[in-house]
Amino acid sequence: MGYIRDRWRDPARHGKGKRWQVKIRVDGRERDGGTYDVKAIAKRRLTELEAAGQRGQWVDLTDRTTVAEAARAYIATRPYKAGTLERTLGYVRNHVEGTDLGARRLTAVRPSDVQAWVTDRAAHMAPSTLRALVKFVRSVFRAAVDDHRIARSPFVRIALPRHEQDRVVPLTVEQVRALADAVVVRHRALIITQAGIGLRIGELLALRAQDVDFVRRTVRVEHQIDRRSRERVPPKTPRSRRTVPLPTVVAEALAEHLAAHPAAPDGLIFHTAEGRPLLQEFVSRDVFGPGVRRAGLPDGTTSHDLRHHYASVLLAAGESVLAVAERLGHEDATLVLTTYGHLMPDSEDRTRKAVDGAWSALPEPLPADAPAAQALPG
Structure with a gap:
């Protein structure tokens, strides 16, 4: 399923470089598992990658795809209507591309990177719009997990600004x-x-x-x-x-x-x-x-x-x-x-009537001084 290749080169002629290269075959394709100075480390990495491949969790850590590129690729696969497509592309243009998060490789994003991005975006947009943006980017990372491009999503325990939705005051x-x-x-x-x-x-x-x-x-x-x-x-x-x-x-x-x-x-x-x-x-x-x-x-x-x-x-x-x-x-x-x-009618009266109605349907209790025989059935 995989192997280690000796990439020894003459430093005087080719310069310094890591010697042991890991190769692994996944989904019928040969993938690069990285290069290492020590053969024992390369062997351990090969074992980890083979186990991940058998579990269906192999991730190519050399993938250079950025978050912004992944976001555009994600949009291209979705059957968005025209209005939704325009709004979603606007998210990428205005709030992903040109940011530190957008320029990072998918495989290198940490939860702290996401939190820093969310905090920065909160200063530029309304809370409700921010939530829609976060929902979209979270979906991009979830799709990357499903495609085995990353092992897990960095969108964990992300704190969003508190948002109290204004109550609707309907026209009379x-x-x-x-x-x-x-x-x-x-x-x-x-x-x-x-x-x-x-x-x-x-x-x-x-x-x-x-x-x-x-x-x-x-x-x-x-x-x-x-x-x-x-x-x-x-x-x-x-x-x-x-x-x-x-x-x-x-x-x-x-x-x-x-x-x-x-x-x-x-x-x-x-x-x-x-x-x-x-x-x-x-x-x-x-x-x-x-x-x-x-x-x-x-x-x-x-x-x-x-x-x-x-x-x-x-x-x-x-x-x-x-x-x-x-x-x-x-x-x-x-x-x-x-x-x-908050516009629904107050239900206190209905609650009282419901309970009173249920109890009023029960037989009247016997007086306390009633004979014991009367209290027994038959």
Whole structure:
């Protein structure tokens, strides 16, 4: 499986160099196990490498691949959508390449190197973005372990800055109404529709007349508009394909909108004068921005706050977490709990009634002075 080669050279002619070279065959290929001054050390290293090869844990310590190179290779193998790909490449360009960690060889990275990198990056980015970056780079090292390029990942016990996520403060019905009244008449239905069925902005802009069933009072979410290409593409996740109930307030707003502004030839409800999908940047800049200011809503209010409003209305009405997650198109219902848990109605009264109801169903206890025979069955 392996052998040691004598690389003795005449120092006067070739200069000094380590003499004993270890070679090992792994996966049908001959690999370099390093060179050593002492033959006994070379033999011990050969034994270690052979044992690691038999366990499937052999690592080529001479591999010169850097962390930045491994990150780009990792991205190239992943089926990222366009938006995710651009964001992930940005992580590599801005936060891996050009750093000490990015320039290090994969096989030479220690946990202390990772911690130093995380601490440095924490000074340049928001805590939530830092966590996403760390998750990505951790995945790069995990893939390197799976490919037997490193023995173990250096991402162990890494301390991240403390991050308290801001609690969602949803818009009230009055605030949503004020926003709808503050935008151009043509875009009022857009505001009411997102607040009333909780679509993502891309899903909202892809909504077609044939997706709305006014008779059965449902809306089918089948597509979203890509924010860059403006093409109709599949929604964010498989769970995002869903059917949501159509409230009367939304049905009336859509009917009024379609009467004044007929759907585009392909059925698109919200479109430009040429029948093309609206740009997300246009909606944010020219619809929500001016509307938020005129309505006196908090700075930073975006279309996503209408989605928060929708979730808060459902929770306040007693909808289950699973139902809310399904309506929002979330893959994981726990995301609803972590994001909106503080908005759920107080359950103290329900707890008291549950216990009292269970106990009230039991037979009344016998009086203390009841005859003993009465207390026995039969």
